[in-house]
Amino acid sequence: MGTILKNGKLLVNGEIVALDILVAGNKIVKIAPQIEGADYKIVDVSGKLVTPGFIDMHVHLREPGFEAKETIATGTASAARGGFTTVACMPNTRPVIDTPATVELILQKAKEEGSVRVLPMGAISVRELGKELTDMAALKEAGVVALSDDGVGVQSSKMMKDAMHIAVELGLPIVAHCEDDSLIEGGCVHEGVFSEKQGLKGIPSEAETIHIGRDIILAEATGAHYHICHISTADGVRLVRDAKQRGVKVTAEVCPHHLILCDEDIPGDDANYKMNPPLRSQRDRDALVAGLKDGTIDMVVTDHAPHTAEEKQRGMALAPFGIVGLETAFPLMYTKFVKTGAFTLQEVVDRMTKVPADVFNLPYGTIEEGAIADITVIDLETEKEVDPQTFASKGHNTPFTGWKLAGWPVLTMVDGVIAWQADDLNGKGEVH
Numbered sequence: 001m002g003t004i005l006k007n008g009k010l011l012v013n014g015e016i017v018a019l020d021i022l023v024a025g026n027k028i029v030k031i032a033p034q035i036e037g038a039d040y041k042i043v044d045v046s047g048k049l050v051t052p053g054f055i056d057m058h059v060h061l062r063e064p065g066f067e068a069k070e071t072i073a074t075g076t077a078s079a080a081r082g083g084f085t086t087v088a089c090m091p092n093t094r095p096v097i098d099t100p101a102t103v104e105l106i107l108q109k110a111k112e113e114g115s116v117r118v119l120p121m122g123a124i125s126v127r128e129l130g131k132e133l134t135d136m137a138a139l140k141e142a143g144v145v146a147l148s149d150d151g152v153g154v155q156s157s158k159m160m161k162d163a164m165h166i167a168v169e170l171g172l173p174i175v176a177h178c179e180d181d182s183l184i185e186g187g188c189v190h191e192g193v194f195s196e197k198q199g200l201k202g203i204p205s206e207a208e209t210i211h212i213g214r215d216i217i218l219a220e221a222t223g224a225h226y227h228i229c230h231i232s233t234a235d236g237v238r239l240v241r242d243a244k245q246r247g248v249k250v251t252a253e254v255c256p257h258h259l260i261l262c263d264e265d266i267p268g269d270d271a272n273y274k275m276n277p278p279l280r281s282q283r284d285r286d287a288l289v290a291g292l293k294d295g296t297i298d299m300v301v302t303d304h305a306p307h308t309a310e311e312k313q314r315g316m317a318l319a320p321f322g323i324v325g326l327e328t329a330f331p332l333m334y335t336k337f338v339k340t341g342a343f344t345l346q347e348v349v350d351r352m353t354k355v356p357a358d359v360f361n362l363p364y365g366t367i368e369e370g371a372i373a374d375i376t377v378i379d380l381e382t383e384k385e386v387d388p389q390t391f392a393s394k395g396h397n398t399p400f401t402g403w404k405l406a407g408w409p410v411l412t413m414v415d416g417v418i419a420w421q422a423d424d425l426n427g428k429g430e431v432h
C-alpha cells in the first residue's frame with residue numbers, strides 16, 4: 001500500500017513541473033511524470049502546488065498550563081491547516097519546559113493527540129526566571145531541539161555566556177528572545193511617532209538591538225550557534241548582516257506580521273495588533289523585508305501566540321502580547337510577497353522549509369526520493385477572506401481578519417500520513 005499524489009505542481013530549481021509522488025510508509029519512494037499502480041490510494045492534486053511540509057521553529061502551544069488559550073491538539077490542528085508539518089514549541093508553559101518530565105509529557109501528548117510533529121524547546125533558566133541555568137544535558141537527553149527562554153530576554157550577560165558554553169558542548173542552538181527589561185517600563189507599542197501620537201507607552205528598538213549586539217559578541221567568544229527570535233528592528237538586521245559577514249554563527253527568524261505591518265497600521269485601541277516585539281516603524285519593516293531577501297534573515301516563523309478573546313478585550317495597554325499565525329502565514333507571504341513580485345515562490349517556500357531544516361539540522365524540508373514524506377499541497381488560485389471563526393486554533397487574535405488572500409493549504413501530509421485535508425480538495429468552492 002501507498003499513496004500517489006497525482007499531477008501536482010512541484011518546484012524544481014525554481015521552475016514548476018507537473019509530477020506524481022509515490023509515498024509508501026513514511027517515505028517518498030518515487031517522483032516521476034506518471035506513476036500508476038492499482039494498489040495505491042490516489043489523491044488528485046492537479047493544478048495545486050506541492051511543497052515540502054512547512055517547518056515553524058517558533059510556536060506557542062500553551063500546554064501544559066494554559067489550555068484555555070491552546071492545547072497540543074488544537075495548536076497542531078491549526079499547524080496542519082496552515083501547511084505546517086513540524087512545529088517547535090516554546091517553553092513558556094506552566095510548568096515551564098525546564099525538566100525532562102515536561103519534555104516527555106509534551107512529546108507523549110503530541111504523539112497521542114497531535115496532528116503534526118512537535119519539537120520541544122527547553123528553557124535556558126529554571127522557570128525562565130533568569131536566576132539559575134536548567135540541566136541542559138538532561139533536557140537534550142529528553143529530546144529538546146534547542147534552548148530558549150522565549151517570552152523573556154536573558155537579562156544577565158554572564159548567564160547567557162554560561163548557557164552558550166554549555167550549548168556548544170551539547171551541540172544545541174541558543175534561541176534568543178532579545179529584550180532588555182531595563183529599557184521597557186511597561187510599554188505596549190513601538191516607541192516612536194506613533195506611541196507619542198496615541199499617548200501609549202513605548203518599547204524602544206534598543207531594547208531588542210542591545211541584546212542582539214551583546215549576544216553576537218558572546219556567540220563569537222564562545223562559538224555557539226545563536227539564533228535570534230522574531231527580529232523586528234533595522235539595526236538588528238544590520239548587526240546580524242555584519243556578524244554573518246565576519247563568520248559568526250548567527251541565524252535569525254522573522255514573522256509575517258513584522259514584514260507586512262508597521263505601527264502606523266494600528267487602527268487604535270485594538271490588542272489584536274499587540275505583540276512582542278511590537279510592530280515597528282515603516283523603516284524597520286522595509287529593513288526586515290530586505291534582510292529576508294538577501295539572506296541576512298534566514299527563515300520565516302509565525303510566533304503563533306494564542307490568547308483568549310477575554311484577555312485580548314482588555315485593550316492595548318492591558319492585554320497580553322501575542323497574535324496567532326499558523327493558519328495565515330503562507331497565504332500572507334504568498335499574497336503580499338510572491339504575487340507582488342518581491343520574492344519568488346521558491347524563495348518563500350525555501351525560507352519555510354529547507355532553510356529552517358538546515359539551520360536546525362532537521363531531516364525534513366525537501367521533496368526528493370528517499371526523503372521523509374512531509375508534504376504540503378496548496379491552492380494558489382482561490383482567494384478567501386481571513387475568518388478567525390474558521391480557525392482550528394483556539395486563538396482568534398489576529399490583525400488580519402477580513403484580509404483577502406490566496407495561497408491556502410488544502411492538504412498536509414506528515415510522515416506519510418494525511419494529517420489534514422480540505423473538504424473539497426479539487427472543487428472551486430471555498431476551502432474549509
Ligand SMILES: NC(=O)N[C@@H](CC(=O)O)C(=O)O
Nearest residue numbers: 060150151275276305321322
Ligand atoms: N510574541 C508574543 O507577543 N508573545 C509570546 C511570547 C514571545 O514570543 O515572546 C507569548 O507567549 O504570548
Ligand SMILES: [Zn+2]
Nearest residue numbers: 150151177229
Ligand atoms: Zn519572544
Ligand SMILES: [Zn+2]
Nearest residue numbers: 090150151303
Ligand atoms: Zn514566542
